[in-house]
Amino acid sequence: MELADVRRHIRDRDALARALRDVLGPGRVFAHPADLLAYEYDGSVLQAVPDLVVFPQSTEDVVAIVRVASRFGAPLVPRGSGTGLSGGAIAPVGGIVVSMSQMRRILSIDLENRCAVVEPGVVNLDVTRAVERDGYFYAPDPSSQSACSIGGNVANNSGGVHTLAYGVTTNHVLGLEMVLPDGTVVQLGGRGPDDPALDLVGLVVGSEGTLGIVTKVTVRLMRRREAVRTMLGIFPSIEDASQAVADIIASGIGPTSLEMLDQLTVEAVEPAVHAGLPPDAGAVLLIEVEGVREMLDRSAQIVEDLCRRNRAREIRVARTEEERALYWAARKGAFGAMGRLAPNYYLHDAVVPRSRLPQIMRQVMEIADRYGIRVANVFHAGDGNLHPLIPYDAATPGETERVMRASEEMLAACVAVGGTLSGEHGIGFEKNNYMPWIFSEADLEAQRRLKTAFDPEDRMNPFKVFPTPVSCGELLTRRPPRLAASGLWI
Amino acid sequence: MTGTLARRAEEIVGAPHLLTDGAALAAHAIDGARPQAVARPQTAEETAALLQAAGEVRAAVFPWGGGAHQHLGGPPARVDLVIETTRQTGITDYTPADYVVAVRAGTPFRDLQAALGAHRQWLPLDPPGAGSATVGGLVAANRNGPRRLLWGSIRDLLIGIRVALPTGEVIRAGGKVVKNVAGYDLAKLFIGSLGAAGIVTEATFKVSPHPGEGQTVLVAVPDAAAAHALAAAVLRSYLLPSALEAANPPALRRLAAAAGIQAPAPEAWGVLMLVEGLEESRARHVNEMRTLAGGRLEVLDGTAHAALWEAVSEFPSPTTHPGGVVCRCGGPIARWIEFVRALEGAAPGIGGPVEVLAHAGSGLLYAAGSEAGAPVLLDALGRAAAEVGGYAVLEAAPAALKARLPVWGAPPGGLALMRRLRQAYDPRGIMVPGRLGWGLS
Ligand SMILES: Cc1cc2nc3c(=O)[nH]c(=O)nc-3n(C[C@H](O)[C@H](O)[C@H](O)COP(=O)(O)OP(=O)(O)OC[C@H]3O[C@@H](n4cnc5c(N)ncnc54)[C@H](O)[C@@H]3O)c2cc1C
Numbered sequence: 001m002e003l004a005d006v007r008r009h010i011r012d013r014d015a016l017a018r019a020l021r022d023v024l025g026p027g028r029v030f031a032h033p034a035d036l037l038a039y040e041y042d043g044s045v046l047q048a049v050p051d052l053v054v055f056p057q058s059t060e061d062v063v064a065i066v067r068v069a070s071r072f073g074a075p076l077v078p079r080g081s082g083t084g085l086s087g088g089a090i091a092p093v094g095g096i097v098v099s100m101s102q103m104r105r106i107l108s109i110d111l112e113n114r115c116a117v118v119e120p121g122v123v124n125l126d127v128t129r130a131v132e133r134d135g136y137f138y139a140p141d142p143s144s145q146s147a148c149s150i151g152g153n154v155a156n157n158s159g160g161v162h163t164l165a166y167g168v169t170t171n172h173v174l175g176l177e178m179v180l181p182d183g184t185v186v187q188l189g190g191r192g193p194d195d196p197a198l199d200l201v202g203l204v205v206g207s208e209g210t211l212g213i214v215t216k217v218t219v220r221l222m223r224r225r226e227a228v229r230t231m232l233g234i235f236p237s238i239e240d241a242s243q244a245v246a247d248i249i250a251s252g253i254g255p256t257s258l259e260m261l262d263q264l265t266v267e268a269v270e271p272a273v274h275a276g277l278p279p280d281a282g283a284v285l286l287i288e289v290e291g292v293r294e295m296l297d298r299s300a301q302i303v304e305d306l307c308r309r310n311r312a313r314e315i316r317v318a319r320t321e322e323e324r325a326l327y328w329a330a331r332k333g334a335f336g337a338m339g340r341l342a343p344n345y346y347l348h349d350a351v352v353p354r355s356r357l358p359q360i361m362r363q364v365m366e367i368a369d370r371y372g373i374r375v376a377n378v379f380h381a382g383d384g385n386l387h388p389l390i391p392y393d394a395a396t397p398g399e400t401e402r403v404m405r406a407s408e409e410m411l412a413a414c415v416a417v418g419g420t421l422s423g424e425h426g427i428g429f430e431k432n433n434y435m436p437w438i439f440s441e442a443d444l445e446a447q448r449r450l451k452t453a454f455d456p457e458d459r460m461n462p463f464k465v466f467p468t469p470v471s472c473g474e475l476l477t478r479r480p481p482r483l484a485a486s487g488l489w490i
Numbered sequence: 491m492t493g494t495l496a497r498r499a500e501e502i503v504g505a506p507h508l509l510t511d512g513a514a515l516a517a518h519a520i521d522g523a524r525p526q527a528v529a530r531p532q533t534a535e536e537t538a539a540l541l542q543a544a545g546e547v548r549a550a551v552f553p554w555g556g557g558a559h560q561h562l563g564g565p566p567a568r569v570d571l572v573i574e575t576t577r578q579t580g581i582t583d584y585t586p587a588d589y590v591v592a593v594r595a596g597t598p599f600r601d602l603q604a605a606l607g608a609h610r611q612w613l614p615l616d617p618p619g620a621g622s623a624t625v626g627g628l629v630a631a632n633r634n635g636p637r638r639l640l641w642g643s644i645r646d647l648l649i650g651i652r653v654a655l656p657t658g659e660v661i662r663a664g665g666k667v668v669k670n671v672a673g674y675d676l677a678k679l680f681i682g683s684l685g686a687a688g689i690v691t692e693a694t695f696k697v698s699p700h701p702g703e704g705q706t707v708l709v710a711v712p713d714a715a716a717a718h719a720l721a722a723a724v725l726r727s728y729l730l731p732s733a734l735e736a737a738n739p740p741a742l743r744r745l746a747a748a749a750g751i752q753a754p755a756p757e758a759w760g761v762l763m764l765v766e767g768l769e770e771s772r773a774r775h776v777n778e779m780r781t782l783a784g785g786r787l788e789v790l791d792g793t794a795h796a797a798l799w800e801a802v803s804e805f806p807s808p809t810t811h812p813g814g815v816v817c818r819c820g821g822p823i824a825r826w827i828e829f830v831r832a833l834e835g836a837a838p839g840i841g842g843p844v845e846v847l848a849h850a851g852s853g854l855l856y857a858a859g860s861e862a863g864a865p866v867l868l869d870a871l872g873r874a875a876a877e878v879g880g881y882a883v884l885e886a887a888p889a890a891l892k893a894r895l896p897v898w899g900a901p902p903g904g905l906a907l908m909r910r911l912r913q914a915y916d917p918r919g920i921m922v923p924g925r926l927g928w929g930l931s
Contacts, residue, residue, distance in 0.1 A: 112722070113822035113853070157671045168669060171646050180907075187903035192820025192853045192880045193643065194632055194682065196927060197902035198911060202645065202678030206671050226728035246587055252699035253768070292728055295771035351667040355587035383669045384588075423669035431672075438672060442659040446915075447674045453910040465673065 001469050003048075008075050008093045008462065010051055016072045020054055020096075023064040028055040028102070039097050042082040042089040043144075044430055045346050045400070046475040050077065050091035055102045059177065059185060059215040062098070066213065067183045069096055075462050076181070078209040080121065080152030083144045085347070086428030088156065088208050092463045092475060098213060100151050106130050107216070114221045115174055120151025120214050127219060136221045139166035142424070143332040151214050157206030159424035161331065162288070164382035165256035166222070168424065170205040177216035178204060181455045190218050203450060208426050209461040211454040225290035228256075229300045230318040230327050233285040233307040234278055238262055238377070241283040242357045244310040245381045248287065249354070251306060253299045257288035258382030259331050265376040265389070266330075268337040275330040278314075285312075285381065286331050334378040335389065341374070342391035343480040346403050348431070350414035351423035354384040363413045364388050371406035385423035386414065400476050412437070427465045429472050436467060498543040499529045499571065502536050507577065518572045520552055521565040521889035525572040528554070532577045534652055534660045534691035541689065542658030544571055545918045551656075552922055553685035555596060555627025558619030561808050561886040562631055563684050564897045567924030575626050578691060581605055583666065590666055592650065592694040595626025612700045614641035616799065618807045626690040632682030635803040636733035636764065639851040641698070644681055650694030651677040653687070656916040660691070668696050679911070686912065686921045686931050704732065704766035706790040706798055707776055709783040710754035714738065714834075717759040718827040721850035723782045724763065725823070729775050731851070733764035735802055738830070738846040744810075748801030749794040761850070764799060805847045806856050808886035813842065813860035815887045819871050821880025823853040829882075832874035833857060839866035853880070861891055872899050883927075898927025905930075 010016055017031045030036060030053040040049040051074065056062045069076050075095030082089050091097055104121035111134055118127060124145040127138040141160035142148055148158070154176070159168040166172075175190025189201035204211055235241040238260070245258050261269070261284045266277045277284055285307070289299040304315050318324035338345040352360050361377065364386070368375040379387040388410055392403045411421060411431070415438055421431050435444060444466065454460070463470075500508045509515070509528040518528050531537045544551045549570035554560070556576070575596035583592035586609040593602050599620050606612050616635030617628055629651070634643040641647075650664035663676035679687045711717050717736040724734055737745055742760035746753040754760065761783075765775040780787055790798060804810050806818065819829045826848040833844055840863035848855040859867050864887055871882035884897045902908075905928055912919075912930050922931045 110822070112824045114725075115822065157675065159669055163669065167642070167646060170675065171642065184906075186907060189903075190879065191875075191902065192822065193638070194634060194818070194820055194854065195881060195902065196682070196883045196898055197904070198683070198908045198930075199645070199678040199681060200904045200907060202675055202681075206675045223725070223728070225730075249589065250587075250699060252701060291730060292771055292774045294774040295768045298768055298770050351669050353585060353588040353590065353667060355585050380669070384667055385669050418666050420665045420667050420670045421672040423667070424671055426671055427673065435673060438665065439662070443661045443663065444673075446655065446659070446661045446663070447676060449914040450674050450676065450679070450911070453907065453914045 003092055003470050003474050006093055006470060008095060010072055010074045010094065012072070013051055016068065016074060017052055019068045020052065020065065023068065024054060024056070024061060039079070040090065041477065042084045042087060044085050044087040044428065045344065045477050046087040046090055046429060046472055047477050048090045048092045048475050050097040051094050053097045053099055055099050057102045059179065062179045062213050062215050063183050063185060065096070065098060066179055066181065069459065070183065075459050076213065077461050078151065078155070078213045080149030081123065081147050083148045084152060084156060084428065085425040086422070086430040087472060088426050088428035088464060090429070092429050100149060103215065111136060111221065115218055116221055117216055117218050118150055120149060120154070120217060122150050124148050124150060124153055131221055132224070135224045137224055138219055139172055139222050140169045143335065150217050150219065154205050154214055154217055155207065155209045156424065156426040159380065159385070161259055161380065162256050163380060164258055165254060170202060172220040173201060173205050173217060174220055175218035176201050176204055176214055178212040178214050180212045181457065181459050208428060208464050210451060210464055211460060227293045227296050228288060228290045229296045230324040231287045231300065231303060232316040232327055233287060233312040234281045234314040235283045235285060235310070235312050237282040238361045239358045240310045241285045242361070242381065244285060244307050244312065246354065247306040247310065248303055249382065251302050253289060253302055255287055255303070255382065256290045257286060259286040260377065260379055260381040261286070261331065261334065262377040264374060265334050265378045268340050268376060269330050269334050271340065272337045273326065273329045273333050275326045277330060286327055331378065338376065338389055338391050342393050344394040345389050345391045346407060347387050347389045348407055348411055349385060349387055349423050349425045350411050350419050350421060351383065351385045352414050352417050352419035356417045357381065357384055360386065360414060360417060364410050367406055367409045367413070371402055373403060373406055383423065394478050394480070429464055432465055433467050433471050495543055495547050495549050495571065496527055499527060499540055502539045502543065503529050503531050518554060520560055520569050521892065523566050523569045525552065525569045528572045528574055530574045530577050534654050537573060537689050537691055538654035538658050538660045540571070540573055541654055541656050544920050545656060545658065548918050548920060550923045551920050553630065553689045555624030556598065556622040558623035559627055559631040559633060563922070563925035564927065565889050565892050565924055566922070573689060575624060575689070575691070582692060586611060589697050590649065590668065590694060591697050592666060592692060593625050594692050595624060595690045597625050599623045599625055599628055606697055607700065610700045611697045613647065613695050613697050615644065615647065616803045618804050620803060625693055629681055629690050629693050630683060630685050636735055636799065636849055639734055639849065640730060640732040645678065647695050648677055648681060648693060649696055651680055651690060652692035653680055653690055655688040656918070656921050664694065666694050684922055684925050686926055687915045701766040703791065704764055704795065705772055705776070706795045707763040707765065707779045708788045708790060709761045709779065709786065710758040711761060712758065714759055714827060714830045717761050720761045720783060722824060724779070725851055727778060727782065729778055731763045731775060732766045734851040735762040736760070736848040736850040737762065740843050741805070741845040741847045744845065745798055745801050749790060749798035751790065751794055762798070762802070802847065806885060811845065811858040813858060815861055815864045815867065816856060816858045816885045817868060817871055817882060818885050819855045819857070819875060819880060819882045821853050821875065821878040823851065825878040825880065826850060826853060826855040828878050829855045829857070829871055829874045832870040833867070836866050836870035839863070861888060864891055865895060868895055872896065875899060901928045
């Protein structure tokens with residue numbers, strides 16, 4: 001079966017576009033092929049052209065769009081900033097992409113109660129920017145935080161480089177406003193902790209746009225820590241660094257970040273960032289501890305001892321804010337730096353039990369060798385969340401398929417040791433056919449009941465999350481990513 | 491319940507584990523309503539088979555763990571079959587280096603903590619009823635304690651779940667790793683569901699290194715406004731306490747008595763801060779609190795400290811309060827004071843004393859009073875909830891009183907969706923009839 005066989009054909013696309021223009025005005029409905037091209041991709045290696053793209057500016061607009069779409073039987077694909085890495089924001093079976101990029105107001109900030117209400121198109125980092133002068137921040141900080149949207153974060157339950165201490169998006173969303181596929185607007189949660197009602201907020205976070213369109217998000221704000229110490233441990237091998245990770249966690253000091261970069265990553269990143277990372281280091285561990293000033297010296301000492309005990313050859317401590325920013329630039333710029341190795345890259349984000357990290361890293365490298373590909377590992381070591389980045393050239397025939405097969409083997413190895421398919425990037429239309437690796441038919445059926453209760457006609461982001469009769473192979477891109485041009489990844 | 495069901499149940503669990511004698515039924519009465527049988531399945535599959543059988547005859551099913559939190563919820567419409575999980579015990583997966591533990595639902599919470607403690611780890615929950623509750627019961631009742639301020643609640647710590655669904659399947663959701671976005675976060679459906687969505691048979695949690703001994707900083711202040719101001723000052727500071735409580739005078743007296751310390755002035759409110767972690771950090775907390783509080787404070791450690799926090803955790807337990815009535819209120823973090831004001835305003839109507847304890851850094855408040863004052867108490871809290879955009883529920887009261895009061899407070903947003911979910915997961919409506927709010931069961 002091919003995607004063409006399952007495409008949701010819209011009865012009268014021109015009439016649909018007209019109906020949408022009637023409610024949104026002409027400038028906020030894209031129908032021309034040239035305009036649609038920019039919406040055929042997201043941050044993943046997949047591409048599919050939607051039928052239309054619309055730009056709501058309010059909840060009322062979203063309601064109107066949903067109603068019109070319903071009349072025409074058109075699927076809806078919500079889209080934030082399009083940085084998602086699993087094809088969640090593309091339209092594999094056609095439909096209307098609903099871009100939330102014009103709903104980007106911060107509606108209210110309430111520091112006393114530590115929350116803010118924002119529209120879904122607000123860029124993640126802008127939330128922290130709005131409150132940092134007052135000493136607060138929004139904790140989930142994906143490496144894409146200068147571009148990705150809060151709505152996308154909610155849909156993917158995104159994590160970040162401080163997830164180890166602060167958790168992921170679901171731990172920081174207090175309430176939601178959402179438009180259901182039948183056009184109803186619901187206010188979910190937001191009444192305080194341990195709400196006696198069903199936790200619909202918790203069910204919607206991580207649902208990848210398949211249950212409805214989120215139109216407002218109440219986020220938790222956190223008080224900034226008094227002091228932070230950022231360190232780099234330079235290790236001879238990933239094994240040593242992994243053991244240091246285990247020991248630092250066991251010490252109970254509660255580090256806020258434990259991020260690993262392997263040698264190939266350092267090789268790619270250093271020429272771009274100039275963080276002074278030694279090109280011959282087997283692994284670099286970025287460690288951060290935060291808290292009251294009095295505890296930092298002691299914590300830092302514990303970290304240093306544990307690194308040395310695991311054969312770190314050098315430990316650097318950031319002395320200035322600039323130096324700290326540089327260390328982080330090396331970590332956050334890693335994806336972008338892959339461009340120096342090859343035009344394209346692919347990655348997945350499997351998670352394994354932490355004690356299995358060294359074993360899995362060996363297996364990943366062994367698989368890479370067998371397939372004759374390179375892998376740059378840069379990942380959330382503290383969470384056991386891998387990111388094996390595979391640089392490749394999509395224009396070379398057969399290359400993409402080889403990379404995907406190698407990646408699939410790596411995923412399978414992670415699942416075999418009790419891991420999961422995705423720690424933060426989502427299932428989308430990329431890993432949905434692997435879902436039976438970790439869930440039984442009954443497990444999936446239980447999840448489908450949730451989907452059906454929200455979206456009985458399957459009009460929200462179809463072909464995502466659940467296994468489908470068609471795989472994503474047809475949609476694999478054959479050219480360098482467009483996002484690179486935007487400078488986002490650098 | 492028909493004889494058919496009893497026979498099926500006996501086939502499933504074996505005669506010794508189907509209890510029908512008067513004493514067992516009385517011991518499993520829910521708000522005074524006795525079941526017709528108590529079944530004690532040994533596995534998830536047996537649990538599911540029982541649910542399947544109950545579904546066929548539309549019997550009313552109530553899950554039961556340690557019975558520690560059966561006071562929660564509306565009075566049951568009818569009780570046919572109680573399914574007790576206590577034969578499903580034990581840790582199924584625990585590699586200390588992974589900081590993850592999977593445990594069967596009927597395992598006593600304190601046994602789990604003891605097993606983790608052997609590795610200097612713990613599940614950082616300090617719920618009421620910790621002495622008798624099972625792990626599954628805590629999840630289903632969503633019981634959390636004061637340390638949630640720093641460590642989070644069940645919602646933040648539960649990463650995987652195994653459940654017997656009312657439709658007779660055994661399913662898993664989530665997994666055994668600390669970060670996981672594969673599929674819907676279905677575990678959220680069961681937390682706090684009181685069993686309506688299914689019977690939890692196994693739960694997997696993130697665990698932490700144990701922080702070691704902590705200390706209490708206790709500050710007596712003249713009134714609620716002063717307690718609120720001090721708590722707000724702590725929250726504005728860089729301090730990172732594990733818990734931050736505000737107690738009204740009678741609640742403070744109770745806590746002081748539990749800790750075996752002299753009660754502060756009779757009309758004093760108390761602000762209690764729990765500090766854990768490195769010694770340097772604890773010292774800083776004590777010192778800064780001294781400055782914030784203007785000099786007067788008391789530091790507790792050792793047994794007094796431990797006893798005090800146990801009493802804080804147990805505050806919501808109905809057995810703590812001779813008056814028998816306990817309410818829980820939630821709202822924006824700093825607005826717990828509005829609930830206090832509402833209670834002050836309603837004091838004449840309430841009559842007797844009301845004990846108040848607020849998790850002042852989390853936006854939660856417990857109020858305990860007497861049966862006679864309960865209607866006015868709940869009404870006052872309900873009004874304050876509407877004002878602050880929060881909620882107020884009646885957690886514990888004598889059954890007859892519950893039947894007359896709006897136990898669950900105002901309806902939440904998304905109620906129609908909740909109905910559809912109930913229908914999807916429990917199409918025959920067999921689970922906990924009468925228990926959930928707003929007609930959901
Ligand atoms: C360089 C780079 C680094 C990254 N680093 C991280 C990281 O550290 N951690 C991490 O977790 N992720 C990371 N990501 C992945 C990605 O940035 C996140 O998944 C992010 O949350 C996606 O947000 P977005 O606004 O781009 O969403 P999109 O890609 O536009 O959409 C993602 C999903 O959200 C849905 N959606 C969007 N808005 C709404 C809405 N309003 N209502 C309902 N559904 C909606 C879409 O349908 C889609 O399923 C990274 C990506 C890149 C390119």
